[in-house]
Amino acid sequence: MRIGFHVSIAGGFSRSVERAFGLGCTCMQIFSRNPRGWTAKPLDPDDIAGFKTLRKKRDIAPVFVHTNYLINLASPRDDLFEKSIEHFIVDLERAERLGAEYLVIHLGSASGRDAEWMIGRVSQALNEAMQLHPPQAVILLENTAGEAGDVGYALEQIGEVISRLGDSVRIGICYDTCHGFAAGYDVRTKKDVNALVKKIEATVGLERLKGMHVNDCLLEFRSHRDRHWHIGEGKIGLGAFKVLLNHPVFREIPMIMETPKKTEADDPRNMEVVKSLIR
């Protein structure tokens, strides 16, 4: 099984590999730049080369790059919509230059518009982006918590977006357990987990599932709020993760934790808990 964390790129991309390796990761996720700003430092070729060499040496694969948070492919504002497409391509190019296998993106939000409108908007954005820059990395659509105005909280919506893409060969999904739980996909019993697998199969297809974000959830089931928590210490709970992590379908999928990092002890503890649950 491949398990890792979202790790910081402070000090360079090469350092992020050592950071991940030090935490016992066998896969990892990073941002390729400050996720809350529009600027991006040019990539340093030496750092990229170091990153690629080190991840091979440390056998860390796959690498997920998470897109910038300002990108909103569902934005009703034309200027922000165009800027989002532009920056999505920037993130895609950066992920590819880093040799990352996957780029993770949220579908976006548009308060005041209905899901159908947003699905059309996101599909248009992805089609435009992929025409301007045919992807090498696989683009993963991540399910969301269903916070006010966002889209992609229902797997049917993600499936609908995929069905509207001219070319979906390099499109997959990344399933976030916290977002799913907040949005109404229960996983607290074996039956729930099996139902979720069936749902993924029916809406997007299991072959599209390329990554999991394994996060517990601080808030109640169906809270529609995105608050990640430590594995086993939230409302999803230890028992659910035991079933999830050992499910024959999910076991094959690389898992990334995006759990809080309030103290130095948090990541090691979450890794230990996850490893202790795996049979």
Ligand code: MN
């Ligand atoms: Mn995300």
Ligand code: MN
């Ligand atoms: Mn996530």
Ligand code: ZN
């Ligand atoms: Zn989240």
